[in-house]
Amino acid sequence: MQISTRRKDKTTIFDLSGDIDFANSPVVRDSVLREIRESRTPCVVVNLSQVRYMDSSGVASMVEGLKASRDLGSRFILVGLTTSTREVLQLSRLIKVFEVYDNEEQAMTS
16 A cells, blocks of 8 residues: 655645555555644545555545545545445445545546
């Protein structure tokens, strides 16, 4: 699992690659929550285009990020869902809970 962070205007973008599973989801969760709670960024975008696999602990990390964002009135957006990540969100019936875009450009202009 690799996490890189970059900023565009008032948006923080997390580029994740690898698998988000029980072993490394705490690192993802901590990074995202720190950005939301401490930096109070108005918009956080999580780019999942390089994520091969996400299990329920990865989904829980995304849900926690969404909840923290909503608590502070900021946006939490998922972009670039792979077939695998889209399926796990659809199976858990959470796909409609998240703000989801095909790519970063769509998210930034919405």
